Amino acid sequence: MQNFQDARPSSAGAGLRVRDLTVTFGRGRKTFNVIEDLNFEVAAGETLGLVGESGSGKSMTAAALMGLLPWGGKVSKGSVQLGETDITRLTNAALRTARGREIGMIFQNPLSSLNPSLTIVQQIAEPYRLYFGASPTAAREHALSLLQEVGVPDASQRLDDYPHQFSGGMRQRVMIAMALACKPRLLIADEPTTALDVINQAQILRLIQRLQKEQGMAVIFITHDLSLVAEYAQKVMVLYAGKTVEQGPAEAFFTAPRHPYSQALLHAIPRLVNSEERLTDIDGLPPRPQEFPVGCRFAERCPAMTPECLTAYPPRSGDDHHFYCIHPVGGAA
Known part of the structure; x- marks a missing residue:
């Protein structure tokens, strides 16, 4: 390997x-x-x-x-x-x-680190919009690309889900996507x-x-x-x-x-x-x-x-x- x-x-x-x-x-x-x-x-x-x-x-x-x-x-x-x-x-x-x-960070416990009241797309897209001035549409596309990159199945269907709807492994992948959103x-x-x-x-x-x-x-x-x-x-x-x-x-x-x-x-x-x-x-x-x-x-x-x-x-x-x-x-x- x-x-x-x-x-x-x-x-x-x-x-x-x-x-x-x-x-x-x-x-x-x-x-x-x-x-x-x-x-x-x-x-x-x-x-x-x-x-x-x-x-x-x-x-x-x-x-x-x-x-x-x-x-x-x-x-x-x-x-x-x-x-x-x-x-x-x-x-x-x-x-x-x-x-x-x-600086990006992947925290130990993704469930406690993700905001339970925000959708996955909101949490990934926010830093990209904030630091790059991207439009909502561009930020959503970027979030989708990141979820696909980290291997979340049916990423386009999961963008508007909440953290509790993901398994532990999938939440960890979301955390990685967030940490890498701005390269x-x-x-x-x-x-x-x-x-x-x-x-x-x-x-x-x-x-x-x-x-x-x-x-x-x-x-x-x-x-x-x-x-x-x-x-x-x-x-x-x-x-x-x-x-x-x-x-x-x-x-x-x-x-x-x-x-x-x-x-x-x-x-x-x-x-x-x-x-x-x-x-x-x-x-x-x-x-x-x-x-x-x-x-x-x-x-x-x-x-x-x-x-x-x-x-x-x-x-x-x-x-x-x-x-x-x-x-x-x-x-x-």
Whole structure:
């Protein structure tokens, strides 16, 4: 099967560049960071797999990139550069335009993300009319074309249906059509195949792959499923408790992980080639944002922990494939 790795970047300078991104909640002495000092890039036509346990900060990172942080949250430091535009410096009006025109997002739960009181055609056509000044007729034709593109059967008959009249897989396809309506430069896919059967999952991911290649989009693929990351991403970033622990080319990550947390995640993947191999889990739970430690945030759950792990966050080691650990898998860099 063709995969995202076949879609090579078409323009290395036209994608996303994030520097020192920090997201803070609370006020005064009760402030705390949920995301700290994230640095990564996604070139045009490239896919970054963003992985980690629930609560690691994946969806919060996506919300920060979209300017959709929950009440009380703010980007307190850093920049999010899309092409030549710093999204964190935009006014609210300009940010609303950027969301629909430059950045598309596929949310985890399409039923809760779609407006139940609007028809499918209204929800897909609205951004196209708003940002391109299209007539109602042209916008309807564009919505029909998109529904056909994402594989909705009898699309012309389903335009005026409501979200509750679609199955879960079809709602997911509608979400993809909405996200791609204005041909964004960046697509954020947050668990786009959660709760879908494997057939629909493969169809949706192949669809995103094809459209990405045709349009040269940068894609951030957020998922718990490392097997999908191995198949569809060129780069991987592992988050733990709001910090990057490892980042680099997908091949290097899967063949030679350096951080103990990354290794633990990989050891939890079932393998058909060795059905007798026992899966391992990670004892304990990630710390709460209000209780993030000074040192390595994975230390309390790490079998390689030593006292020095608790005194300061580890420095970066490595270049293209880098990690933050003083006792890395495979020895010091």
